[in-house]
Amino acid sequence: xxxxxxxxxxxxxxxxxxxxxxxxxxxxxxxxxxxxxxxxxxxxxxxxxxxxxxxxxxxxxxxxxxxxxxxxxxxxxxxxxxxxxxxxxxxxxxxxxxxxxxxxxxxxxxxxxxxxxxxxxxxxxxxxxxxxxxxxxxxxxxxxxxxxxxxxxxxxxxxxxxx
Numbered sequence: 001x002x003x004x005x006x007x008x009x010x011x012x013x014x015x016x017x018x019x020x021x022x023x024x025x026x027x028x029x030x031x032x033x034x035x036x037x038x039x040x041x042x043x044x045x046x047x048x049x050x051x052x053x054x055x056x057x058x059x060x061x062x063x064x065x066x067x068x069x070x071x072x073x074x075x076x077x078x079x080x081x082x083x084x085x086x087x088x089x090x091x092x093x094x095x096x097x098x099x100x101x102x103x104x105x106x107x108x109x110x111x112x113x114x115x116x117x118x119x120x121x122x123x124x125x126x127x128x129x130x131x132x133x134x135x136x137x138x139x140x141x142x143x144x145x146x147x148x149x150x151x152x153x154x155x156x157x158x159x160x161x162x163x
Contacts, residue, residue, distance in 0.1 A: 004063040006100055008107050011058040011070065013048045018067040019060055020044040026069070026090040032125060036154030038088050047072075047088075055084070055115045059107055061091065061100050068095045071104045073112045076121050079148030083160075084117040089131070096130070105138045113163050120163055121147050123155035135159050 011019060027039045034040060043050040051058035051072050058072035069091030076083045086108055091100060112120050122140060124131050140159035147158065 006061050006063045006068070006095065006098070008059050008061055008100070008104055011047050011051060011060050011072075015060050015062075015067050016045065016047050019047055019058075019070050022067055022069055022092055023088055023090045026092060029093065030125070030128065033154045037152050038090075041088075041151075044088070050074075055117075057108075057111045057115075058088070059104060059111075061095060061104065068092045069100075069104075071108050073108050073115070073117075073120070075117075076148040077150050082116070082118040083147065084112045084115065084120050085148075085150065086112075086120055086122045089122075101131075101134050102137070105134060109138065109161075109163065117163055120161045122159050123150060123152050124157045124159070125155060126157050128157075132157065132159075135161075 023044060024039060027037065032039060047058050056074045058070060060070040061068045071089035072087045073084050074087055076085045089104065109120060122135060123146065140161045143158045143160050145158065
């Protein structure tokens with residue numbers, strides 16, 4: 001059986017239901033609380049609309065019409081400054097360990113730099129070791145407290161990177 005050809009591209013309207021399902025299934029798999037996390041975000045069900053605004057973008061990993069995950073960049077909610085947030089970066093188990101996280105991170109950070117953000121912020125869970133390793137590898141540093149107010153009060157690890 002041949003290896004699938006994965007493509008990272010901007011989200012399209014036809015992807016909305018599938019990316020929402022993929023993200024929620026990963027969150028359930030990881031044991032993430034359904035409240036105070038991305039699980040309950042209304043934007044999950046309308047990703048194309050949410051990320052179609054200025055200085056926002058969401059990218060999906062797709063192969064043969066199937067969506068396996070994604071990540072996005074958006075201005076940090078409820079924060080007065082030029083910081084973006086890396087948002088909703090989740091991949092189904094089928095594609096983890098294939099280097100797509102590194103590729104997605106590069107795509108998102110390139111978008112953030114081109115959008116002229118000064119820094120990129122992320123929130124995650126303490127037990128998401130692979131994700132935290134990826135963030136550290138990309139240059140994110142841990143910080144002591146959250147920035148802004150994303151509504152993700154169940155996330156207790158905060159990181160930031162200078163762009």
